[in-house]
Amino acid sequence: MTFIHKYPKAAKVAKANFIVAFIALAIGGLFGFVQALHRTNVFRGFFNSGEYYTLLTGHGVLLALIFTTFFIAGLFVWGVTRSLDREPENLTFTWSWFWLMTIGLVMATIAILGGLVPDSSIRAAVLYTFYPPLQAHPMFYIGLALVVVGSWMAGADWFWSYRKWRAENPNERIPILAFMTLFTMLMWYVCTIGLALEVVGLLIPWSLGWVTEIEPLLPRTLFWFFGHAVVYFWLLPAYYVWYAILPKLSGGRLFSDSMTRIVFIIFLLLSTPVGYHHQYADAGISVGFKFYAMATTLLILLPSLITLFTVVASMEHGARQRGGKGYLKWIGKLPWDSPAFVGCALAGIMFAAGGFSGMINASMNINVLIHNTIWVPGHFHLTVGTAVALTFMAITYWLLPQLTGRKLKYKTLALIQPYAWFLGMTLMSNAMHRAGLAGVPRRTAEPEYSGFDFEPIFGTMTEMKWQIAIGGTILMISLILFLWVVVASWLAGEKSDKPVDDYIPEPLSGVEHTPAILDNMKLWFGLALLLVVLAYAFPLWEMVADGIFSPGALPRPS
Amino acid sequence: MSEEKSDNSTKKLVKILVIVGIGVPVLVELMTLFNLINVQIFEDEKDANSQGFDVEDVRGFGEGDTLFSDQASVVVIDELRIKVSAQEWRFALGLTSADSSSQDELEISVDSLSLQSKKMLSGDNNSWEVKQSAPAQVYGEWILPNGDIPTKLFISSDQKTGKDSTKKVSQEVPLDKVPVRYNQNQ
Numbered sequence A: 001m002t003f004i005h006k007y008p009k010a011a012k013v014a015k016a017n018f019i020v021a022f023i024a025l026a027i028g029g030l031f032g033f034v035q036a037l038h039r040t041n042v043f044r045g046f047f048n049s050g051e052y053y054t055l056l057t058g059h060g061v062l063l064a065l066i067f068t069t070f071f072i073a074g075l076f077v078w079g080v081t082r083s084l085d086r087e088p089e090n091l092t093f094t095w096s097w098f099w100l101m102t103i104g105l106v107m108a109t110i111a112i113l114g115g116l117v118p119d120s121s122i123r124a125a126v127l128y129t130f131y132p133p134l135q136a137h138p139m140f141y142i143g144l145a146l147v148v149v150g151s152w153m154a155g156a157d158w159f160w161s162y163r164k165w166r167a168e169n170p171n172e173r174i175p176i177l178a179f180m181t182l183f184t185m186l187m188w189y190v191c192t193i194g195l196a197l198e199v200v201g202l203l204i205p206w207s208l209g210w211v212t213e214i215e216p217l218l219p220r221t222l223f224w225f226f227g228h229a230v231v232y233f234w235l236l237p238a239y240y241v242w243y244a245i246l247p248k249l250s251g252g253r254l255f256s257d258s259m260t261r262i263v264f265i266i267f268l269l270l271s272t273p274v275g276y277h278h279q280y281a282d283a284g285i286s287v288g289f290k291f292y293a294m295a296t297t298l299l300i301l302l303p304s305l306i307t308l309f310t311v312v313a314s315m316e317h318g319a320r321q322r323g324g325k326g327y328l329k330w331i332g333k334l335p336w337d338s339p340a341f342v343g344c345a346l347a348g349i350m351f352a353a354g355g356f357s358g359m360i361n362a363s364m365n366i367n368v369l370i371h372n373t374i375w376v377p378g379h380f381h382l383t384v385g386t387a388v389a390l391t392f393m394a395i396t397y398w399l400l401p402q403l404t405g406r407k408l409k410y411k412t413l414a415l416i417q418p419y420a421w422f423l424g425m426t427l428m429s430n431a432m433h434r435a436g437l438a439g440v441p442r443r444t445a446e447p448e449y450s451g452f453d454f455e456p457i458f459g460t461m462t463e464m465k466w467q468i469a470i471g472g473t474i475l476m477i478s479l480i481l482f483l484w485v486v487v488a489s490w491l492a493g494e495k496s497d498k499p500v501d502d503y504i505p506e507p508l509s510g511v512e513h514t515p516a517i518l519d520n521m522k523l524w525f526g527l528a529l530l531l532v533v534l535a536y537a538f539p540l541w542e543m544v545a546d547g548i549f550s551p552g553a554l555p556r557p558s
Numbered sequence B: 001m002s003e004e005k006s007d008n009s010t011k012k013l014v015k016i017l018v019i020v021g022i023g024v025p026v027l028v029e030l031m032t033l034f035n036l037i038n039v040q041i042f043e044d045e046k047d048a049n050s051q052g053f054d055v056e057d058v059r060g061f062g063e064g065d066t067l068f069s070d071q072a073s074v075v076v077i078d079e080l081r082i083k084v085s086a087q088e089w090r091f092a093l094g095l096t097s098a099d100s101s102s103q104d105e106l107e108i109s110v111d112s113l114s115l116q117s118k119k120m121l122s123g124d125n126n127s128w129e130v131k132q133s134a135p136a137q138v139y140g141e142w143i144l145p146n147g148d149i150p151t152k153l154f155i156s157s158d159q160k161t162g163k164d165s166t167k168k169v170s171q172e173v174p175l176d177k178v179p180v181r182y183n184q185n186q
């Protein structure tokens, strides 16, 4: 018996979400490959530079917004169902959020791809950070709004299951998988307030022509209200995998239940108030608020360091269970031949590297050095592009058999895949970081300035370009391997009653050692809202006080 | 028996994967670290910077540069870029007389364009749009093959040599990297 046999309905929902996620991954990944070759001038035959923004928007939206959201929805359906031991409460409701999100995604995608059709008036080359002055067709904004509303309903679905479960189990602690899901969604509810206000209140009326003037700072600020927390919305599901599943894959068990809960609570509290750290270069935000954002951003390193400790400790425990010895020798005893383990472990290592460049981004003064350079894509391909994406791919090797009742096919290819991703990403990201230090801008098909040659600190520009192109190519190969293994296993994997070992052992330090207050959702949600109000109320008020649609307002606070 | 064999081949594969998949990345990062420290501590920054060749020497023409600078009527390039819309790829050139008091028309023509793809494009099918007359300012556009970029222009101008005599002077204008700009309004 595995998941699909126990919960056939939930399995179907999770699979539907995964199908959408993987299609988005395939198209978005292809765009990334094309961009990498185009902007390095290695091969430019696919399209002309005028279409670059369209492709870049497709890449960012399909991967960072669509692939992640749908995969997370599938993962959470699996986790909530399994840990609360109940199928979704009402399937009509469950399928309606899935279809709402899908319709929204299709609308947004059509709007983006319209940019590749000659003379089309439907276009959305506004990048995945969609604030003015770039304007998209209304269909793009409306589609994204539907995706967000659908995701709210999905969250409501999981809270619904939880309430029903709670009614039947009044004295039990929230199971850890459900806990992580619910706290991630609480954070999502807090941060999407900003996005909803931006899209529904400003962008849709503006793109429909109902209002013609818009203050640029307000939608930017509302976007970044959402824009940092969204990175934790991607990351927390990866943490969920690292905390709940990776210890098992390494042969052990989770180190500490209470640490896990504390980490998720800190993220709920701090994810949103740090949004200004994306606006260090915005003249309209006062330096005091930027400083506040910097301080909270550095604080939010703490839960990631706790995660590093807890996850590595769990892995070490696993390795010692498998006979590992010594200070470091146990590392060799980890299952380096298991694709799911290798993917998660390498993703975790890359995340640590991403943390280092993240500290530089977060520091207000040093940020100036790398702001809007290709360093920034170099950074987030380590975080969302690997820590999140590679974890999702790797855990698919373990989840897919549970959801389809079929064994994984082509295990050798599946094993090569995460190593290839790690290699390709190191090459691409390393060169992006270095090129960024030399001042090479991000988001352009033509990264040269006229009459100016970049001066790299060391190495040459040509060498960096090739490193980016070769890295991108290896990533593309890795992605094809992943998709091939998934499609082949899904369609033709050997059917089995127990296609994978899906047992998750109890934590070493279990829930009995966890203070009850950690499960108090109302308390933490209330605190999170309070912190957001403290951070945002005053600047936002200053921005709207002289009229929401009046551009050219004075710097804040004036 | 065959179990054992496949076990061994997996072990070998894992070894190769770890060496290539983790070893190479570690090496790349170590080299980066070494180079960064090396440059910061042991190399004089001036040395590091002067290794590159002198930018001015090889620079081609761009916006703001002057043409026919040794002639009577000097011309300034005030616009030089690729304009792109969804499916069109055009080269745009705007020229202004450097002598702002002059009332004369700009007698200048682009004879041909040499492109990155090594193609030559004849320039004569173009007629200037006169933007203003004092100082004389003209503007022209050429449709290019998609993605192609001009590397050199052949321009000639009628220059006064005496009171009523003019002579045709030609200049080869090697271009710097031409900026590509997206035209949202088209």
Ligand code: HEM
Residues within 6 Å of the ligand: A029, A030, A032, A033, A035, A036, A039, A056, A057, A059, A060, A063, A064, A067, A127, A128, A129, A374, A377, A381, A384, A385, A386, A389, A441, A442, A443, A444, A445, A471, A472, A473, A475, A476, A479
């Ligand atoms: C096949 C693997 C990938 C390759 C070759 C690739 C390549 C690239 C390149 C070259 C850029 C920079 C373009 C520029 O600034 O001009 C970029 C941007 C970006 N990539 Fe990737 N990428 C890959 C995978 C991913 C993944 C898995 C994610 C996220 C899940 C991701 C998210 C992004 C985002 C959000 C941007 C920024 C878009 C923007 O600036 O608006 N990429 N990618």
Ligand SMILES: [Cu+2]
Residues within 6 Å of the ligand: A227, A228, A231, A277, A278
């Ligand atoms: Cu951020």
